[in-house]
Amino acid sequence: MTEDRWQDFPEAQGGCQCGALRFHISAGPARATLCHCRMCQRASGNAFAPLYEVPDGRISWSGQPKEWASSNLATRGFCDICGTPLYYRSQGTTEIMAGTLTPDFPYRPHDNCGVESRKDWLATLHSLPDRPTSPDLLAGVVSYQMAEGI
Ligand SMILES: [Zn+2]
Ligand SMILES: [Zn+2]
Numbered sequence: 382m383t384e385d386r387w388q389d390f391p392e393a394q395g396g397c398q399c400g401a402l403r404f405h406i407s408a409g410p411a412r413a414t415l416c417h418c419r420m421c422q423r424a425s426g427n428a429f430a431p432l433y434e435v436p437d438g439r440i441s442w443s444g445q446p447k448e449w450a451s452s453n454l455a456t457r458g459f460c461d462i463c464g465t466p467l468y469y470r471s472q473g474t475t476e477i478m479a480g481t482l483t484p485d486f487p488y489r490p491h492d493n494c495g496v497e498s499r500k501d502w503l504a505t506l507h508s509l510p511d512r513p514t515s516p517d518l519l520a521g522v523v524s525y526q527m528a529e530g531i
Contacts, residue, residue, distance in 0.1 A: 388410065390413075396467075398465050422498065
């Protein structure tokens with residue numbers, strides 16, 4: 382882990398799907414990493430966690446995230462209304478789950494960590510058949526997620 386993984390990013394915003402929790406992150410150096418470790422898999426309910434790491438002081442919140450200590454080293458933040466996993470916090474930095482950033486934010490991961498637990502099928506994604514969401518389904522969906530306002 383070297384310090385050169387810190388790169389400059391513009392300001393960011395995002396929040397949970399119900400809108401009770403919103404965050405703003407000022408522009409500056411950050412790290413964009415995909416974490417494949419088993420603890421992130423369990424905390425995110427996903428194959429890996431796309432993380433956007435910034436110093437704690439650069440984040441301001443509207444609403445108060447619920448936290449749970451997943452180890453002696455780290456706390457996980459989430460919305461206790463809609464259940465969205467929001468971050469991993471440890472040692473002065475917060476690693477935002479990148480899926481909660483607004484879609485206009487130029488998140489692009491530059492490395493993988495926790496690769497001892499990486500799912501081998503991730504290497505086959507490019508060869509799987511692609512299927513867009515059905516237009517008929519989309520036409521009938523009434524979303525209860527907060528508009529992202531990009
Ligand atoms: Zn929520
Ligand atoms: Zn992890």
